[in-house]
Amino acid sequence: MSAEDLLRELAPQVVGVLTRRFRDFDAAEDAVQEALLAAATQWRDEGLPSNPRGWLVQVASRRMIEQVRSEQARRRREELAANQVPVDRQWAPAADDDESPDRDDTLIVLFMCCHPALSPASAIALTLRSVGGLTTTEIARAFLVPEATMAQRISRAKQRIRTSGIPFGMPGHDDWAPRLEAALHVLYLIFTEGSTSSGGPHVQRVELSKEAIRLARAVHELLPDDSEVxxxxxxxxxxxxxxxxxxGPGGELIPLAxxxxxxxxxxxxxxxxxxxxxxxxxxxxxxxxxxxxxxxxxxxxxxxxxxDWPQILALYGVLERISPTPVVSLNRAVAAAMVHGPAVGLDILRALESDRRLAGNHHLYAARAHLLEMAGDFGAAIESYRAAANRTTSLPERHYLTIRAAKLAAPPTPTPTGHGTQTP
Missing domain, CATH: 1.20.58 (Methane Monooxygenase Hydroxylase; Chain G, domain 1)
Structure with missing residues (x-):
C-alpha cells in the first residue's frame, strides 16, 4: 500500500480518535488535515514511521491543542481590551474509557459527514475531505469549482453539524436506517460523478470513482451482511x-454498444x-x-x-416498483424498445415528458433520439440529438450527440465506381 493510500485509510480513523477525545469534530477535522499534509511531506523524505496511525494522532492532537490555546489567548486579549477580568479557563481532553488504540471510527465519521441534515453537495464535499482524506484543493479540482467555493461548502457543512448537536457515536436503532441510506446515497453520488462526469472536458473523473469504490469497500468490511451495502x-x-x-484515444465518448x-x-x-x-x-x-x-x-x-434485454427489462420493472424515479422509467423505456421495438419505448417516453423532474434533462432527448433513429425517423432523431447536445454540460457528450446528428443529416456517400463512370 502506498503512503497516499495509507493516509486516506487512516484519515477517518484519526478524525474519530480526536473527535472522541476532544469533543469537537470541526477542530478535529482541521487538525487532521494539517497532520495529513505534514505526513505527506515528512513520510516521503524520511519513510513511514513504525506506527503511522499513532504518528498522525500525536501530530494532529498537538495541532489541536495549539489551536485551542491560540483561541484562548485571543479571547483573553479581547477581554482585556474590553476592560473585563479574564476568566481562567482550564482545558483538557475528555477521558474516554472506551477508547482503544485499534478502534476504527470510520463508520461513525461517515455517518456524521452524510447526515440527512446536510445537502447532498455539502455531504459529498465533507465526506471526501474527512473520510476520503482529500484536500480541499483536490476536491475543488474534481468538481471544477474554485477552491474558495469548496472551502466555504465544507465550512458550512461542519457548521451545520456543530449547530445540530449531532453526537459522536453510532446512530440509535430508530435512526440507523436513514443514516445508512444517506451515507450510501452520498457514496453513490460520488461514484456517479466520477463514472459519468456531469460537466467539463472529460467523460470520467477517475479519482472520484476510485475513491467511492475504496470507501464502499471500507463500509462493506464493516457491514458485510448488509445486502444493500x-x-x-x-x-x-x-x-x-x-x-x-x-x-477513445482522444477522450471521446464511446457508447456501450x-x-x-x-x-x-x-x-x-x-x-x-x-x-x-x-x-x-x-x-x-x-x-x-x-x-x-x-x-x-x-x-x-x-x-x-x-x-439479455428481456431480463434487463424485467429488472427495471422491479426497480421502478421499489424505487420509482423518472430516470429509472427512462431506462425502462430503452429496455422496452430493445425487447418490443422502438414504438413501445417511445410511448413510455411520451408519458415521461410531462414529468417536471425531467424538464430540460438531456437524457430524455438523447433517449428519444436513439429510439427515433431505431424507428427510422431520422429527421426527428436529428432534432432530438441536437436538443440533447444543447442541454448537456459535458463536452464529450455534447460532441458525441452532435456527431450523431451530423451523421444522420449527411447525404449517403456514393459508392466509388472508378474512372467516374456509373455501374449499370
Whole structure:
C-alpha cells in the first residue's frame, strides 16, 4: 500500500480518535488535515514511521491543542481590551474509557459527514475531505469549482453539524436506517460523478470513482451482511469495469454498444458478479442490488447482440416498483424498445415528458433520439440529438450527440465506381 493510500485509510480513523477525545469534530477535522499534509511531506523524505496511525494522532492532537490555546489567548486579549477580568479557563481532553488504540471510527465519521441534515453537495464535499482524506484543493479540482467555493461548502457543512448537536457515536436503532441510506446515497453520488462526469472536458473523473469504490469497500468490511451495502459495492465494480473502453484515444465518448469488451476488467466483473449473486438471496432487495444485477447482465454478455434485454427489462420493472424515479422509467423505456421495438419505448417516453423532474434533462432527448433513429425517423432523431447536445454540460457528450446528428443529416456517400463512370 502506498503512503497516499495509507493516509486516506487512516484519515477517518484519526478524525474519530480526536473527535472522541476532544469533543469537537470541526477542530478535529482541521487538525487532521494539517497532520495529513505534514505526513505527506515528512513520510516521503524520511519513510513511514513504525506506527503511522499513532504518528498522525500525536501530530494532529498537538495541532489541536495549539489551536485551542491560540483561541484562548485571543479571547483573553479581547477581554482585556474590553476592560473585563479574564476568566481562567482550564482545558483538557475528555477521558474516554472506551477508547482503544485499534478502534476504527470510520463508520461513525461517515455517518456524521452524510447526515440527512446536510445537502447532498455539502455531504459529498465533507465526506471526501474527512473520510476520503482529500484536500480541499483536490476536491475543488474534481468538481471544477474554485477552491474558495469548496472551502466555504465544507465550512458550512461542519457548521451545520456543530449547530445540530449531532453526537459522536453510532446512530440509535430508530435512526440507523436513514443514516445508512444517506451515507450510501452520498457514496453513490460520488461514484456517479466520477463514472459519468456531469460537466467539463472529460467523460470520467477517475479519482472520484476510485475513491467511492475504496470507501464502499471500507463500509462493506464493516457491514458485510448488509445486502444493500454489498449491492452498492457490486454496482460500482461492475460499472467501473467498463471504464477502460468508455473513451477513445482522444477522450471521446464511446457508447456501450460500440465498446471493445476485451478492454473490460474481467477481475472486477467477476468480483461484482460474486457479490451481487451472494447478496440477492439474503434480502430485502433494494435499488442498489437491482442496479447491480442490471450491470451484471450487461457485463456478462460477450457481445452486444448477446445482451439479455428481456431480463434487463424485467429488472427495471422491479426497480421502478421499489424505487420509482423518472430516470429509472427512462431506462425502462430503452429496455422496452430493445425487447418490443422502438414504438413501445417511445410511448413510455411520451408519458415521461410531462414529468417536471425531467424538464430540460438531456437524457430524455438523447433517449428519444436513439429510439427515433431505431424507428427510422431520422429527421426527428436529428432534432432530438441536437436538443440533447444543447442541454448537456459535458463536452464529450455534447460532441458525441452532435456527431450523431451530423451523421444522420449527411447525404449517403456514393459508392466509388472508378474512372467516374456509373455501374449499370
Amino acid at each position: 454489498t449491492g452498492l459495492l457490486a454496482l460500482m465494480l461492475l460499472t467501473d469495469a467498463r471504464s477502460p473502453a468508455r473513451t 460500440e465498446q471493445d469488451r476485451d478492454l473490460w476488467d474481467g477481475n472486477a466483473i467477476a468480483e461484482g458478479v460474486a457479490l451481487i449473486t451472494a447478496a440477492l438471496p439474503k434480502g430485502p432487495v433494494g435499488p442498489y442490488q437491482v442496479q447491480a444485477a442490471v450491470a451484471a447482465v450487461h457485463d456478462e454478455a460477450a457481445t452486444v447482440e448477446e445482451t
